[in-house]
Amino acid sequence: xxxxxxxxxxxxxxxxxxxxxxxxxxxxxxxxxxxxxxxxxxxxxxxxxxxxxxxxxxxxxxxxxxxxxxxxxxxxxxxxxxxxxxxxxxxxxxxxxxxxxxxxxxxxxxxxxxxxxxxxxxxxxxxx
Amino acid sequence: xxxxxxxxxxxxxxxxxxxxxxxxxxxxxxxxxxxxxxxxxxxxxxxxxxxxxxxxxxxxxxxxxxxxxxxxxxxxxxxxxxxxxxxxxxxxxxxxxxxxxxxxxxxxxxxxxxxxxxxxxxxxxxxxxxxxxxxxxxxxxxxxxxxxxxxxxxxxxxxxxxxxxxxxxxxxxxxxxxxxxxxxxxxxxxxxxxxxxxxxxxxxxxxxxxxxxxxxxxxxxxxxxxxxxxxxxxxxxxxxxxxxxxxxxxxxxxxxxxxxxxxxxxxxxxxxxxxxxxxxxxxxxxxxxxxxxxxxxxxxxxxxxxxxxxxxxxxxxxxxxxxxxxxxxxxxxxxxxxxxxxxxxxxxxxxxxxxxxxxxxxxxxxxxxxxxxxxxxxxxxxxxxxxxxx
Numbered sequence: 001x002x003x004x005x006x007x008x009x010x011x012x013x014x015x016x017x018x019x020x021x022x023x024x025x026x027x028x029x030x031x032x033x034x035x036x037x038x039x040x041x042x043x044x045x046x047x048x049x050x051x052x053x054x055x056x057x058x059x060x061x062x063x064x065x066x067x068x069x070x071x072x073x074x075x076x077x078x079x080x081x082x083x084x085x086x087x088x089x090x091x092x093x094x095x096x097x098x099x100x101x102x103x104x105x106x107x108x109x110x111x112x113x114x115x116x117x118x119x120x121x122x123x124x125x126x127x128x
Numbered sequence: 129x130x131x132x133x134x135x136x137x138x139x140x141x142x143x144x145x146x147x148x149x150x151x152x153x154x155x156x157x158x159x160x161x162x163x164x165x166x167x168x169x170x171x172x173x174x175x176x177x178x179x180x181x182x183x184x185x186x187x188x189x190x191x192x193x194x195x196x197x198x199x200x201x202x203x204x205x206x207x208x209x210x211x212x213x214x215x216x217x218x219x220x221x222x223x224x225x226x227x228x229x230x231x232x233x234x235x236x237x238x239x240x241x242x243x244x245x246x247x248x249x250x251x252x253x254x255x256x257x258x259x260x261x262x263x264x265x266x267x268x269x270x271x272x273x274x275x276x277x278x279x280x281x282x283x284x285x286x287x288x289x290x291x292x293x294x295x296x297x298x299x300x301x302x303x304x305x306x307x308x309x310x311x312x313x314x315x316x317x318x319x320x321x322x323x324x325x326x327x328x329x330x331x332x333x334x335x336x337x338x339x340x341x342x343x344x345x346x347x348x349x350x351x352x353x354x355x356x357x358x359x360x361x362x363x364x365x366x367x368x369x370x371x372x373x374x375x376x377x378x379x380x381x382x383x384x385x386x387x388x389x390x391x392x393x394x395x396x397x398x399x400x401x402x403x404x405x406x407x408x409x410x411x412x413x414x415x416x417x418x419x420x421x422x423x424x425x426x427x428x429x430x431x432x433x434x435x436x437x438x439x440x441x442x443x444x445x446x447x448x449x450x451x452x453x454x455x456x457x458x459x460x461x462x463x464x465x466x467x468x469x470x471x472x473x474x475x476x477x478x479x480x481x482x483x484x485x486x487x488x489x490x491x492x493x494x495x496x497x498x499x500x501x502x503x504x505x506x507x508x509x510x511x512x513x514x515x516x517x518x
Contacts, residue, residue: 033437058443
């Protein structure tokens with residue numbers, strides 16, 4: 001049984017946060033034990049109502065809550081620049097869960113790619 | 129720990145104060161610290177009497193003879209001694225063993241050990257309700273089968289096997305039949321004569337007795353001895369040598385005496401609590417009962433929760449002392465092999481919780497558990513990605 005820090009307990013127990021719908025990124029699967037969705041609205045290039053939904057272990061749910069706390073209201077490109085080592089250290093995430101952390105990163109980056117794709121679509125429309 | 133509700137009686141139980149008293153009495157100079165093997169002086173004689181008194185209690189509870197009781201350090205040792213010692217002693221009768229896929233690890237690992245010595249083992253699978261059909265045991269028997277081992281009540285699901293029927297079929301074929309009765313002691317009637325059991329493992333600590341003591345019943349008419357796993361001073365006919373832990377044995381005797389007096393009422397009371405617990409949590413969508421709904425001991429309720437991650441479920445229930453599947457297995461982080469044998473998929477096997485109630489459980493405990501369980505599931509489901517969007 002993995003040990004959990006008080007910080008994991010604190011961040012795990014937070015209620016589901018509101019989640020925007022302008023951009024969205026998904027990674028993982030329930031069958032493999034970890035599924036994470038990040039989504040947000042955009043105000044210009046700033047994240048608004050960044051939220052997550054997850055089927056995941058306590059460490060990863062806590063880390064997701066920390067990610068939205070850190071990034072909501074900030075620049076959208078931060079989704080592409082997550083520091084996994086910081087999250088791992090902050091929540092004392094066991095090394096055997098490194099793969100789950102990568103899924104978290106994948107979901108955040110997928111969300112950023114969704115932003116890029118939508119942004120790219122707008123540019124094309126403008127050129128026309 | 130103060131605010132944690134204990135619902136893990138299948139892992140271990142609190143020591144009954146009456147048992148504690150009986151143990152303390154024989155740990156002082158007045159009441160016998162003697163070595164029961166020291167038959168030449170009063171200290172040893174007094175200790176031997178205390179051991180004899182405990183053996184009488186255990187034997188009476190099992191409908192056995194006191195001389196058929198071998199004291200051990202607990203059920204793991206009893207199971208090892210029965211399986212390994214029994215198989216080795218009967219090797220000339222054959223080197224094939226039949227057991228089930230859902231036995232406790234102390235049986236399964238003993239079988240694995242025997243496999244390294246050249247024995248062959250058949251692991252009979254249960255049906256989807258956790259019941260092992262006697263016909264399935266019969267079908268696994270071979271001409272060289274020497275030993276059959278089937279647990280009475282499963283430690284994860286509480287499902288009860290038809291021990292008497294399996295005992296009858298073993299007796300008809302002159303096979304030695306071992307039963308791991310750790311979870312059924314104090315929950316179900318045990319009668320080694322009527323159930324035609326040749327070896328039976330029990331311990332004290334699952335029944336509000338002390339840890340560190342157990343017993344192995346050896347049917348004197350059927351299997352006079354097993355090959356010892358320990359070698360030493362010849363105590364207990366050399367089957368299990370070593371100075372007897374008198375205070376532990378006295379504690380086990382007291383444990384069984386209490387069971388004899390109170391078991392009937394206690395079983396009814398605990399079953400009501402378990403049913404109350406199930407009535408509360410089955411209202412939650414996607415909660416599935418693991419194991420046969422009726423062929424269960426009174427104390428265990430094992431459920432899986434669909435759509436919830438198992439580790440998070442148990443983490444969200446940290447103020448309930450419960451187990452995810454087998455407590456002995458929960459450290460491994462692997463989904464329960466018992467639930468997998470019942471056909472549960474890995475996710476449902478992982479998202480399982482075993483509640484086990486006992487002597488000191490109350491309605492208040494149960495109601496709190498229902499409330500906490502409901503809140504935990506609701507929290508985790510509120511975090512789930514919606515199926516269509518994910």
